Amino acid sequence: MSLSLSDIDWRVAVPDVPAELPVATVATPSYEERLHAVRTLHERFTLGATVEIDLPEGVAHASDRGEVQFFAASGAVRARDARVCRAFPDQRRLWDDVEEVIDGTERRFVLGEHTSAMLFQDAGELLRAARLLPDGLGDVDVVLDEWIKLDESGAELDRGPGRAVVRAPYSVDGVPFIGAGAKTRLAYEPVGGRLALARIFHVHRPVVEVALVRTGGTERALTGLLRDPVLAGHQQAGGRVAVTRIQVGLLALPAVVAQRLVAPAVAVAGVLQGAGDDAEVPFARYYQAVSAAALRRVGLAAAHLPH
C-alpha cells in the first residue's frame, strides 16, 4: 500500500531531486576540543564560580548567573545568562528600530538595519573568539520572537516583538543541512538601552569526508513519503494528503543524538484532509532520500559488515 506522486495534493512545487547528492561523514568534537569555547562563553557570561555537573547529555558548568553546557553526542554547546533571561517578566520587548511588515498573509516584525548590524558584529566576534565558526556557514539572518495579546475568544488585541535571534544555517557542497543538528543561534535582549546576549546555542558536527550517493531521482527519493503507512492508510480510507512544505537536504540529527553519517533526506510538512470530518490534521516528518543499498555501494552504511 503506497501513494503515487499524483495522489498527493501538492501545494508547493514537487522538488527536483538530483540523481546524486552528497553524504557527509562527520566528526564529534570532544569536550577537550570544545573546552576553549566553554571557557570563552563562561567568561562572556561572567558566570563566576561554577560547579561542574555531569548530565545524561554531557557536562555543564553552572552557577546562579547561568550555565554553559556541552553535549557529548554532538560536541554542541549552549550557554545562558540567567540574569538577562530573568530581566523581563514576559515576552514583550522595547526595541528602538523595529518595523512591522506584511509578507503575504503573514505579519511579522523586522529589526532595523543598524541594530541588526550591531548584533551580527557581536555574534561574529564571539563565535570567532570561541572558535565556533566552522566551514559551510550559510546566510546569517536575524529574526524576532513575537507576542500577541488576545481576548478569551481568540481575537487579537495587540501584538509586538520579542527577543532577537541571530541564526546561522550550514551546508555542504551547496546542499543545506536540514533538521535540528546544524545551526548556530544567539539570542539578544534590549536591557537598559543596550544589547545584551541572553543565550547561545551551537551545534554543527565538522564534516571530514564527502561522497556522492545515487538517489534514483525524485520519485525514488520520495519513497519514504509515498510509503508512509499513516499517509497511505489515510488516503485509502478516503482522505486526502496535502503537502505544504518540502525541503531536500542532509539530515543532521539533534545535538543529543550521536551521528556519524549525515545522509540526504526530505523534510515534509502537510495536512491530512477529509476522512470523517472537515478538520485538517497537520503532520511533519523526515524521510531518508537514499536507500541503504545506495550507501553501501559507496562504502558507507556498514558496508564492512556481513550482510
Added chain:
Amino acid sequence: MALRVGSYEVDGRTDPHPLAGVRPDFTVWDGPVRDGLLGFRDVCFSGGGQDRRAALFAGYAGGLRDTFAGLFDMSAEQAWAEANELVESPDVYWVSLRVDPSGGRTFYRASGSC
C-alpha cells in the same frame, strides 16, 4: 503536540490555576495550541530524534533546578523554547500561552523560531 503545565506560576499565584474555569475557543487561533499552554505554531517534526523533547523539557523546566539547588533556573516557557531549540529545525516555531498577569480575561501568546 500540546502540553499542560499543572503548576504553572503567574505572578506568584499557582493555585487556583489561572486558566481554571476559563474556556476560550483556542481552535480559532492559527496553531494547534488547543487547550494547552505550550505547543507549536503549526507543526513539529517526528522521526528525526525528537523523542528526547519531553525529557529535556522536564529537566530545564524544573528537574535540574530541583536536583542542583536552584541552578538552571528558568520559566516553563523558556524551558519549552530551550528543549525545542535542541530537537527541532529553525523552521519550526514554539508557542506558549499565558494568562495576562495584570488580570482580566486576556492572554499572551508568544512564539519564536526553534
